[in-house]
Amino acid sequence: MQTVKQIVHDIANHLTEQATFDDAMYAIYVRQKLEQSLQAAAEGKVTSQEDMEKRYLHDAS
Template sequence: MQTIKQIVQDIAAHLPEEATFDDAMHALYVRQKLEEGLRDLDEGRTYTQEEVEQHFLGKHPK
């Protein structure tokens, strides 16, 4: 498992030379969200497409 420092260094190494602070922050944000999603998947915190559709349409299973 990579440390935060290693992740930041890896992201920085893959940014183009003309990258901005906003580009770097966006890359870090995306990486954080991907890590959170993978952790949710590993821990079983997922929903089916049907469950999501029912939730957003206001229809709850009986």
């Protein structure tokens, strides 16, 4: 597993030369959310598409 420092370095290496601080922060934010989602999936903390559709259809009525 990569350290945070390695992840940030990797993200920085993939930014364009014209990237702004906002671009860098957004890339880090997206990476963090992806890591959290993968961790939740690994722990079985997910909701199926079917359950979400039932929930939203029920809430909409």
